[in-house]
Amino acid sequence: MTYQLSHYDEHILDLLPAYLNGRLDITNIERVRAHLARCEACQLELSSWQAVQGTAQAVVASAPLPSLNIMNQVLAKIDAQEVQTQQRKRRSISRSAAHLWLVFKRQIPLIHKSIWIDRRRHIHGTRNSNARQEHPLNHTHS
Amino acid sequence: MSMQIQHIQPVADEGQVIRRIAIGDRDALAELYACYQRTLFNYLLQLTPDRGLAEEILQDTLVAVWKSAQSFEGRSSVRTWLIGIARRQAHNTLRQRRLPLADETEMEGLVATDPEPEAWTLASFARDELAAAFRQLAPLHREVLVLTFVQELSYQETATILEVPVGTVKSRLSNARRALRAQLDGREEANR
Numbered sequence: 366m367t368y369q370l371s372h373y374d375e376h377i378l379d380l381l382p383a384y385l386n387g388r389l390d391i392t393n394i395e396r397v398r399a400h401l402a403r404c405e406a407c408q409l410e411l412s413s414w415q416a417v418q419g420t421a422q423a424v425v426a427s428a429p430l431p432s433l434n435i436m437n438q439v440l441a442k443i444d445a446q447e448v449q450t451q452q453r454k455r456r457s458i459s460r461s462a463a464h465l466w467l468v469f470k471r472q473i474p475l476i477h478k479s480i481w482i483d484r485r486r487h488i489h490g491t492r493n494s495n496a497r498q499e500h501p502l503n504h505t506h507s
Numbered sequence: 508m509s510m511q512i513q514h515i516q517p518v519a520d521e522g523q524v525i526r527r528i529a530i531g532d533r534d535a536l537a538e539l540y541a542c543y544q545r546t547l548f549n550y551l552l553q554l555t556p557d558r559g560l561a562e563e564i565l566q567d568t569l570v571a572v573w574k575s576a577q578s579f580e581g582r583s584s585v586r587t588w589l590i591g592i593a594r595r596q597a598h599n600t601l602r603q604r605r606l607p608l609a610d611e612t613e614m615e616g617l618v619a620t621d622p623e624p625e626a627w628t629l630a631s632f633a634r635d636e637l638a639a640a641f642r643q644l645a646p647l648h649r650e651v652l653v654l655t656f657v658q659e660l661s662y663q664e665t666a667t668i669l670e671v672p673v674g675t676v677k678s679r680l681s682n683a684r685r686a687l688r689a690q691l692d693g694r695e696e697a698n699r
């Protein structure tokens with residue numbers, strides 16, 4: 366026996382799984398109930414969904430539980446990952462420090478270059494000559 | 508440190524438990540696991556028949572919960588959030604190991620998605636037959652049936668976990684039931 370479904374029937378069919386699992390709002394529950402009371406095709410559909418629901422629940426109920434030591438293994442994984450993270454952080458810090466040292470080390474020869482020394486001498490020399498110029502005796506000499 | 512899971516009581520305030528996990532409370536993680544071990548493991552067994560692999564993914568799920576508890580905003584229920592994490596872990600692991608992962612678009616194309624009434628009810632089949640046919644379903648179909656009828660999630664919650672629109676959840680449910688019937692019809696044919 367086959368049934369022709371209207372759009373309304375199709376809408377109700379969509380709601381049947383949610384009607385069975387109790388997740389339908391009250392307006393739709395009443396709509397489904399009213400429709401089921403007069404629609405043989407949807408009653409058949411509901412009965413099929415009930416069979417599917419019962420089967421899913423029975424299959425899952427007979428499934429095994431996980432092993433007892435799962436939580437200990439989880440904690441061991443968390444510990445291992447935390448150690449790895451710490452090591453990565455330490456490696457990253459020492460890499461940054463090594464990089465900084467390398468940059469600094471490359472600057473050291475520049476410090477001894479004559480340009481720096483000459484500039485210092487030049488600055489000192491200018492200061493000394495200015496000091497000499499400002500000395501009252503220098504004025505008398507000139 | 509050895510930790511025994513002794514009780515399977517519902518967690519009183521799940522949001523509070525997640526906040527405790529976020530600040531590094533390992534007892535809170537154990538409490539959450541005690542409450543959801545069955546839910547998560549049963550769900551994972553729908554995605555892979557390999558019990559050892561399901562346990563490994565379960566462990567990875569809890570490690571991911573530990574690491575991402577701070578990002579839980581309470582927009583979905585804890586159950587939906589946990590199953591979503593388990594699903595992502597399962598998909599990552601199966602993909603990495605090149606294990607069969609149901610191609611969703613391919614599976615969706617196998618059967619028509621328009622609702623169509625059945626000529627006779629599935630309730631006329633024996634329980635054992637139904638259970639055997641259910642176990643033969645594709646992971647994609649078992650998954651949506653378990654989320655709806657065992658976890659009793661709403662269409663919206665299921666859609667969030669599966670990362671699909673609500674309409675796809677409805678059509679996938681119909682397809683799963685058709686696939687179950689096809690299994691049963693195939694068995695009947697074989698027995699004749």
